[in-house]
Amino acid sequence: MSAFExxxxxxIIFGAGALKQVGTLAASFGNRALIMTGHTPGRAAVLLKMLDAAHVAYRVATISEEPTVETVQRGLEIARNSQCDFVIGFGGGSAIDAGKAIAALLTNGGDPLDYLEVIGKGRTISTPSAPYLAIPTTAGPGTEVTRNAVLKSVEHKVKVSMRSPLMLPRLALIDPELTYTLPPSVTASTGLDALTQVIEPFVSNAPNPLTDAICREGMTRAARSLLQAYRRxxxxxxxxDMAIASLCGxxxxxxxxxxxVHGFAGPAGGMFPAPHGAVCARLLPVVMAANVRALQERAPENPALRRYDEVARILTGKPSATSRDGVAWIQELCQALAVPALSAHGMTAADIPTVAEKAAQASSMKGNPILLTMAEIQEILRQAL
Incomplete structure (x- = not known):
């Protein structure tokens, strides 16, 4: 067994109605909060009311799409000018990632391009972030418990991360009641993102016993509840179940x-106006099929192949299920959830070589259980169009 951390x-505070605790909790974080919320700030009205009751001062910044370098810079200026000493992210993954980046920059100085991977200056985040309270209102990204913030650079047409253990939120408050009114399309894309994030680490080339247990729990809950959450x-x-699956991811x-899947999602999300969850949702069954086929042909002794069999047993509930059955189950689920093709987001066949080249270099691709050839990478994209 390899060493791990x-x-x-x-x-982490989890439970229906947990948001009711937010006033007291926020008051213990500081004197003035920057609240980063999504494109429908009215959803945050209940949060603002609780902060008012707890006499917590705040400024609000909104994000209308996936977080960009510019969005984070604008939020950071509001926080600095208003002397905010802590941050609350309230919304989907975009709002929470943006808030996470702002909290890190408040204490480390500079701007996002100083710290972003690949396109940044390579500075290390050396000081713990300002206190950060992450409150997700979707069930998918799980970014309330991650150590990175994914930002889009419009200039570079790529999505990359600010990353450091010092960016982990001080508190993740997860209230499933906040997801009850999500539209079916968002439930589908975020839910499949959550499912992807408990499958990929489980079959990756660097799992560990703790993440294995977490992934099994997440897969079990998503398998029994994603379609029901979509329909009802x-x-x-x-x-x-889906809020827990998201947390597990x-x-x-x-x-x-x-x-x-995530190796493709970064470049695709950087080049096209495609939500991260929607890209993952479309790619998940295609990548699973390609990985299983490549493992069977080139590395039949790779333990990931047996793990894909276990994934199939968890998803289908059938003790005799194999990796092929798991792929078929995911394909049927995606059809039931009406997952759109990548072409719906503007990608064409002419874009395949560029996306494939960028995906091959992505950090997430390095965790794939087998090295995919460029021909395989391009074929995945063709099938996902």
């Missing part, structure tokens, strides 16, 4: 590795 948010958004048990990806 495991790190997560300082504190007010099903409290299904929503709780964040815990797993922060402490193991991901794989080809």
């Amino acid at each position: 495991f790190a997560t948010a300082t504190q 958004g007010d099903d409290s048990q299904a929503r709780e 964040g815990l797993a990806l922060a402490n193991a590795r991901l794989g080809a």
Whole structure:
């Protein structure tokens, strides 16, 4: 067994109605908060009311799309000019990642390009972030317990991370009730993102016993509840299962590795107006099929192949299921969830070589259980169009 580490948010509070605690909790973090929220700030009204009751001062910044370098810079200026000493991220993965980046920059100085991987200046985050309270309102990214913030550079047409264990939130507050009103399309894309994030670390080339256990739990809950949450958004048990599956995915990806699905998602999200979850949702069954085929042909003794069999048994509930059955189950689920093709986001066949080249160099691709050839990478994209 290889050595491993495991790190997560300082504190995790989970449960229906947990948001009711936010006033007291926020008051212990500082005097003035920057609240980073999504494109429908009215959803944060209940949060603001609780902060007012707790006499917590705040400024609000909004994000209308996936976080960009410019969005984070604008939020950072608001926080600095208003002398905010802690940050609250309230929303989907975009709001929480943006807030996480702002919290890190408040204490480390500079701007996002000083610290971003690949395109940045390579500076190391050396000071713990300002206290950060992450409150997800979707069930998918799990970014409330991860150590990175994924930002899009419009200039470079790529999505890359600021990354450091010092960026882990002080508190992740997860209330499944906040997801009850999500539209079906968002439930589908974020839910499949969560499922991807408990499958990829499990079959990656660097799993560990803790992430294995977390992934098994997440897969079990997503398998039994994602379709139900899509069809019946007010099903409290299904929503709780998906909130836990999302949390499991964040815990797993922060402490193991991901794989080809996320290797593609970064470049695709940087080049096209495609939400991260939607890209992962479309690629998951195609990548699974390609990985299983490559393992069977070139590395039949690779333990990941047996892990794909276990994934199939968990997803289907059948003790005799094999990797092929798991791929078929995912394909049927994606059809039931009406997952759109990548072409719906503007990608064409002419873009395949560029996306493939960028994906081959992505950090997540390095966690894939087998090295995919360029021909295989391009074929995955062709099938996903």
